[in-house]
Amino acid sequence: MKGKFITVEGIDGAGKTTQLAWLAEILQRHGITYIVTREPGGTVLGEQLRQLLLDKTVLMHAETEALLMFAARREHLDKVILPVLANGQWIISDRFTDASFAYQGGGRELENSKLVTLEQWVQGDLQPDLTLYFDVPVELAQQRVKQVKHADRFEQEQFDFFQRVREAYLERANLYPQRICRIDGGLSLEAVKIAVEQALQPLLKHV
Template sequence: MQNGKFITLEGIDGAGKSTHLAWLEDYLCSKGVKVVVTREPGGTAVGEQLRALLLDQRHTMHAETEALLMFAARREHLDKIILPAIQRGDWVVSDRFSDASFAYQGCGRGVAWEKLVLLEQWVQEDFYPDLTVYIDVPVMLGRERVNSVKAADRFESETDAFFDRVRTGYLERVRQFPQRMQILDGSLPLDEVRAALAGVMEHFWLNQALHEK
């Protein structure tokens, strides 16, 4: 049995990940693939409890505490959801993974990049997504989208300067991993973003087919 693949969607709050996640699930199902859709932080019973803690505006915590909780949730996520699904041949699509920790806790909160690298190596070893799609939007646009649909959580309530730093962190990860990470302009009309995502997925699908021959 062929192992499954792991695809992640990344972006600041309001980038449109949830909208495109649903389309991506339908796309993969149309290819005859069994898909597991999940999210970070979360995805498991422990992870969802940690998510509630991390997003609750009533709580304040040290930036490194936040980073450690994110990676603790990720360890459970890998053990309970991601790795078992891939090993049985399913494809996993996740709303965020470790790139988000470098963007949010690293550049956003100021946790030393080197400490996050150590946590990433400890928790994931040499495991990375097969494909990461980073949906890039200006901070103001992301904020407008979030405010139009729901009350802001602990992260969404952060300042524009915070999200500018987060966006910088994501762009740095794209620079570091150009083969794995694809960037889309999320400020374009929905049909144009969707067309660009379809192009990325068709290219990825074709490459996987060629490798399996």
């Protein structure tokens, strides 16, 4: 049986971490073997690139940032994602290519055509089976982030940056409605959990 590839997206403060745990619980309940990974990261090289990309003391061109993101993704696909799927297991990734279109495309205002070229080069036709996009207003997301941790290189960006990121995510969700499920991250925790479980039903019905 072919494994399933699920990605979780949203701006920082959208509630991804909480819902990743709930998603894993649902899969456990159905007896599904899975692994959880993240981007940038997921491999030895990917984690080293993550440290560089999140380091707020490092200045880099938007294109350099995008290239490093896709370099980490190429390793992630080769070492983790593709082998896991080929083994019939499910994989949940905290962020994937939609994040590049949102952060580097929307936030950094990098030309979409360059990201499309990188996407085709690095992953070919591979796309997640399901993407859960947790959408919250930027004001709420920033309030949540300030309460829990020190800002990294992305989190320290200004309101307008995150507004562009959110708009890019919403555009992606409108472009790919069959793959991307928008979930209102501002709802109560229970309501969000219900929405997550409903979004998973098409994948779970054949298990």
